[in-house]
Amino acid sequence: MAEKMTIDAAVNHVTEPDIAEEVLALGRNARQAARDLANRSSEEKDFALTAMARIVRTRSSEIVAANVRDIETAQEAGRPAAFIDRLSLTPERVEAMAAGLEEISTLPDPVGAVLAEWDRPNGLRIQRVRTPLGVIGMIYESRPNVTADAGGLCLKAGNAIVLRGGSEAHHSNWAILNCLTEGLRAAGLPESAIQMIATTDRSAVGLMLKGLEGAIDVIIPRGGKSLVARVQDEARVPVFAHLEGICHVYVDKDADLDMARDIVVNAKMRRTGICGAAETLLVDRAAAETHLQPIIDALIRAGSEVRGDEDAEAAEDRVTAATEEDWATEYLEAIISAKVVDGVDEAIEHIARFGSQHTDCIVTDNVATAEKFLTQVDSAIVLHNASTQFADGGEFGMGAEIGIATGKMHARGPVGVEQLTSFKYVVRGTGQTRPV
Amino acid sequence: MAEKMTIDAAVNHVTEPDIAEEVLALGRNARQAARDLANRSSEEKDFALTAMARIVRTRSSEIVAANVRDIETAQEAGRPAAFIDRLSLTPERVEAMAAGLEEISTLPDPVGAVLAEWDRPNGLRIQRVRTPLGVIGMIYESRPNVTADAGGLCLKAGNAIVLRGGSEAHHSNWAILNCLTEGLRAAGLPESAIQMIATTDRSAVGLMLKGLEGAIDVIIPRGGKSLVARVQDEARVPVFAHLEGICHVYVDKDADLDMARDIVVNAKMRRTGICGAAETLLVDRAAAETHLQPIIDALIRAGSEVRGDEDAEAAEDRVTAATEEDWATEYLEAIISAKVVDGVDEAIEHIARFGSQHTDCIVTDNVATAEKFLTQVDSAIVLHNASTQFADGGEFGMGAEIGIATGKMHARGPVGVEQLTSFKYVVRGTGQTRPV
Numbered sequence: 001m002a003e004k005m006t007i008d009a010a011v012n013h014v015t016e017p018d019i020a021e022e023v024l025a026l027g028r029n030a031r032q033a034a035r036d037l038a039n040r041s042s043e044e045k046d047f048a049l050t051a052m053a054r055i056v057r058t059r060s061s062e063i064v065a066a067n068v069r070d071i072e073t074a075q076e077a078g079r080p081a082a083f084i085d086r087l088s089l090t091p092e093r094v095e096a097m098a099a100g101l102e103e104i105s106t107l108p109d110p111v112g113a114v115l116a117e118w119d120r121p122n123g124l125r126i127q128r129v130r131t132p133l134g135v136i137g138m139i140y141e142s143r144p145n146v147t148a149d150a151g152g153l154c155l156k157a158g159n160a161i162v163l164r165g166g167s168e169a170h171h172s173n174w175a176i177l178n179c180l181t182e183g184l185r186a187a188g189l190p191e192s193a194i195q196m197i198a199t200t201d202r203s204a205v206g207l208m209l210k211g212l213e214g215a216i217d218v219i220i221p222r223g224g225k226s227l228v229a230r231v232q233d234e235a236r237v238p239v240f241a242h243l244e245g246i247c248h249v250y251v252d253k254d255a256d257l258d259m260a261r262d263i264v265v266n267a268k269m270r271r272t273g274i275c276g277a278a279e280t281l282l283v284d285r286a287a288a289e290t291h292l293q294p295i296i297d298a299l300i301r302a303g304s305e306v307r308g309d310e311d312a313e314a315a316e317d318r319v320t321a322a323t324e325e326d327w328a329t330e331y332l333e334a335i336i337s338a339k340v341v342d343g344v345d346e347a348i349e350h351i352a353r354f355g356s357q358h359t360d361c362i363v364t365d366n367v368a369t370a371e372k373f374l375t376q377v378d379s380a381i382v383l384h385n386a387s388t389q390f391a392d393g394g395e396f397g398m399g400a401e402i403g404i405a406t407g408k409m410h411a412r413g414p415v416g417v418e419q420l421t422s423f424k425y426v427v428r429g430t431g432q433t434r435p436v
Numbered sequence: 437m438a439e440k441m442t443i444d445a446a447v448n449h450v451t452e453p454d455i456a457e458e459v460l461a462l463g464r465n466a467r468q469a470a471r472d473l474a475n476r477s478s479e480e481k482d483f484a485l486t487a488m489a490r491i492v493r494t495r496s497s498e499i500v501a502a503n504v505r506d507i508e509t510a511q512e513a514g515r516p517a518a519f520i521d522r523l524s525l526t527p528e529r530v531e532a533m534a535a536g537l538e539e540i541s542t543l544p545d546p547v548g549a550v551l552a553e554w555d556r557p558n559g560l561r562i563q564r565v566r567t568p569l570g571v572i573g574m575i576y577e578s579r580p581n582v583t584a585d586a587g588g589l590c591l592k593a594g595n596a597i598v599l600r601g602g603s604e605a606h607h608s609n610w611a612i613l614n615c616l617t618e619g620l621r622a623a624g625l626p627e628s629a630i631q632m633i634a635t636t637d638r639s640a641v642g643l644m645l646k647g648l649e650g651a652i653d654v655i656i657p658r659g660g661k662s663l664v665a666r667v668q669d670e671a672r673v674p675v676f677a678h679l680e681g682i683c684h685v686y687v688d689k690d691a692d693l694d695m696a697r698d699i700v701v702n703a704k705m706r707r708t709g710i711c712g713a714a715e716t717l718l719v720d721r722a723a724a725e726t727h728l729q730p731i732i733d734a735l736i737r738a739g740s741e742v743r744g745d746e747d748a749e750a751a752e753d754r755v756t757a758a759t760e761e762d763w764a765t766e767y768l769e770a771i772i773s774a775k776v777v778d779g780v781d782e783a784i785e786h787i788a789r790f791g792s793q794h795t796d797c798i799v800t801d802n803v804a805t806a807e808k809f810l811t812q813v814d815s816a817i818v819l820h821n822a823s824t825q826f827a828d829g830g831e832f833g834m835g836a837e838i839g840i841a842t843g844k845m846h847a848r849g850p851v852g853v854e855q856l857t858s859f860k861y862v863v864r865g866t867g868q869t870r871p872v
Contacts, residue, residue, distance in 0.1 A: 035705070035788065035814070039811060039812055039815070040814070066605075090643050112811075118833060119832055120831070120832075124822055124826065126832060126833075131814070131844075132843060133844055133845075179666070217845075219843070238674060238845050256867070259867040263867065263869060265869075266869035266870060267869075270869070270870055270872060271872075286692065292548075310867065313445075317607060319627075352471065370864075374862050375548075376474070376475055378471070378474070378567070378860070379860065380860060380861065381860070381861045381863060382860060382861070382862055382863070383864075383865065384862075384863070384864045384865060385862040385864070385865040385866055385867050385868070386560055386863055386864070386865025386866075386868040387868065387869045387870050389870040390560065390865075390868070390870055395556070395560075395870065396556075396562055396861070397554060397556055397562070404610075406650055408567075408569055408570060408653055408858035409569075409653075409654065409674050409845060409858070410845045410846040411845045412858060412860065412861075413860070413861045421845035422845070422848060423829060423848060424814070424815065424816060424817070424818060424848065424849070425817045425818070425849045426810050426815065426818055426823070426830070427817060427818070427819040427820070427822055427826065428806075428819075428820045429819065429820060429821040429822030430700065430821055430822075430823050430824075431692070431695040431699065431822070432821070432822040432823065432826070433698050433699060433701075433702035433703075433706070433823045433825070434702060434706055434823050434825040434826055434831065436706060436707075
């Protein structure tokens with residue numbers, strides 16, 4: 001994937017003056033559009049979103065045809081099957097994009113919501129009110145549906161967005177963007193609210209990471225680990241992202257075996273390629289004799305490889321030896337590491353050392369043990385008796401999400417419409433001045 | 437002030453290995469202390485805060501004596517009177533520090549507060565719960581009271597803090613820190629919760645700006661504009677700060693003259709050196725004939741110099757000509773720029789162009805005009821009919837503040853105890869797995 005190899009170079013790449021000017025002009029237009037959007041009504045934004053959905057549906061065959069060109073190029077370049085799958089747009093996937101835009105239009109408008117309000121003894125009334133964040137910069141790889149999802153979510157929150165998709169999805173992304181632009185136009189909203197960087201010059205990414213001279217408020221990368229790592233490393237503006245999801249399921253001595261088995265198998269195997277998939281099973285030593293072998297057996301029968309510590313190896317012949325590296329590995333495939341720990345305290349320690357602060361789960365019938373785990377594990381999402389695969393904005397009831405963040409600032413966990421906002425304090429008085 | 441001159445160099449300065457190791461070890465200790473603190477009770481933290489207040493009071497004369505040494509050094513170095521004043525600790529100022537720590541102890545503990553909760557159709561119960569942020573890095577100049585204020589606020593929010601005070605306040609800061617450390621010890625809390633960097637080597641600041649190898653979650657600079665600018669420019673971790681407060685008062689055609697005059701004079705002259713002081717007066721052309729001269733006259737009689745555009749010059753002889761630069765200047769003294777604008781729209785445009793997104797005010801009796809201003813001015817604090825000097829965490833009822841932020845991420849406006857926290861999602865289930 002092009003970005004993976006080029007971002008390092010991009011940051012220090014000398015940009016051709018005309019390319020830089022083109023990209024920076026796009027940033028200025030985005031800033032201007034954001035100022036305009038911040039004051040538009042919910043009705044105008046929702047009108048645009050439903051218009052976009054309608055236009056995407058109408059042009060479904062055009063979008064698929066554009067996508068075929070990208071797929072042919074990718075096939076000629078010998079891209080692997082998983083890459084081609086991420087890139088592919090079937091009529092069903094185009095319909096899902098349209099439905100996603102419609103769903104976003106039905107979400108409550110976060111802008112203007114009063115988050116808190118109180119009165120002061122001197123009669124001042126203070127409100128904390130949600131505002132748009134401003135301009136979002138989105139850097140993504142091969143999935144063209146991100147163009148519609150990100151564009152729609154940012155518009156709903158009153159933000160402008162600057163998109164930089166992977167060059168492999170070039171034709172697909174532009175076909176989708178044209179639908180979004182037309183939807184904006186139909187609603188009388190500024191077309192610069194959703195823009196895509198046209199140049200394939202690698203320096204454009206470097207300019208985005210530097211914030212387009214103050215035009216970009218936050219960067220959201222979507223793609224493989226090396227893309228995200230480089231964006232996090234090089235960006236000079238805030239980044240909403242998760243580097244990886246090394247998610248744990250800890251099975252406590254007080255866990256119900258059937259529940260533990262169901263949750264572990266679901267957490268690992270429902271989908272192995274998503275960030276909320278479990279990568280490590282931790283089993284309480286006090287439950288090892290009863291729970292360890294049945295859970296490992298269920299994992300293996302569900303198709304997972306199991307790499308374990310000595311205890312796990314001893315419990316089940318088909319377990320191979322885990323190395324130290326396994327505890328820090330996000331497999332994203334049908335492999336899980338398994339380890340016996342001395343109770344919830346060692347589980348918490350293990351997660352603090354090897355986890356990625358994404359999503360971690362405890363299975364236990366003991367409420368006190370659960371509360372300890374939920375309080376002390378410092379992850380964006382902590383679950384009691386539920387699968388880690390619920391780490392998803394849709395499953396949280398937040399509507400669509402633009403990604404999941406593991407940073408502690410501003411947005412943590414699923415990043416939906418609300419997380420794409422900021423706030424301001426509105427203070428109403430009757431002539432108050434401040435005494436000396 | 438030392439940092440102002442040295443941060444640029446610091447970032448690329450080659451650190452002596454033993455100094456780097458000492459500073460990085462301090463970061464690791466802070467991270468460890470933060471993990472410990474995150475799980476301590478409100479009672480333990482409040483016990484430490486009240487103990488700190490008591491010890492500060494007991495050692496008041498020692499603290500003042502240490503401060504005298506710093507002041508003597510500063511006087512020998514020929515520091516200006518304003519600098520000496522910021523540095524000075526009288527018994528009254530020491531008492532104010534102690535009272536501040538006590539006040540922090542009475543604030544509600546933000547950690548563990550449930551910010552939102554909801555149920556999902558599958559029975560999952562989701563809570564968004566406040567958590568500590570982690571480790572705060574504080575870089576500040578000559579005011580030694582920041583040591584106690586920042587230490588106390590961070591402790592209350594369950595955070596560890598790494599302090600880097602100005603070398604001019606060296607003895608004062610250590611005398612205060614010793615009281616804080618003793619309070620931590622009395623409460624059985626980790627002493628590494630509040631640490632100060634001992635080395636005066638300039639490279640320590642550079643290491644902090646890089647985050648002490650992942651140990652620091654956020655940097656808060658407190659000091660002059662050049663300190664803040666360089667921290668914002670060089671930091672590789674998030675920064676809570678305001679670069680400057682170019683605050684405006686817009687007097688609308690529907691403003692009551694007496695109210696406008698009181699607010700403008702208070703906003704400019706109550707204290708001219710604080711970030712919420714007004715720097716520019718904007719008067720609606722439709723009110724210029726009635727309001728402009730009386731307001732300017734009141735400002736001048738209160739001791740302010742007025743630099744105006746042609747209209748302001750024409751209205752009052754004592755107004756001198758403003759240059760383009762005046763509109764973008766934070767005077768922080770008894771000077772104000774004054775301009776006539778064509779109604780609220782031009783006022784909003786002027787503020788968007790020249791403001792610093794800190795605090796801006798409209799004076800008007802017209803609610804519709806006020807709402808337009810409050811909605812469209814993109815500043816951390818917008819006021820209707822109240823002085824900009826209310827831009828203060830204490831005046832907002834937030835208790836003490838560690839500073840004011842103008843960024844749009846995470847913390848905006850006054851940064852108090854709540855703004856020093858993050859959150860996590862806690863999900864409680866009964867064995868739910870996610871369907872395919």
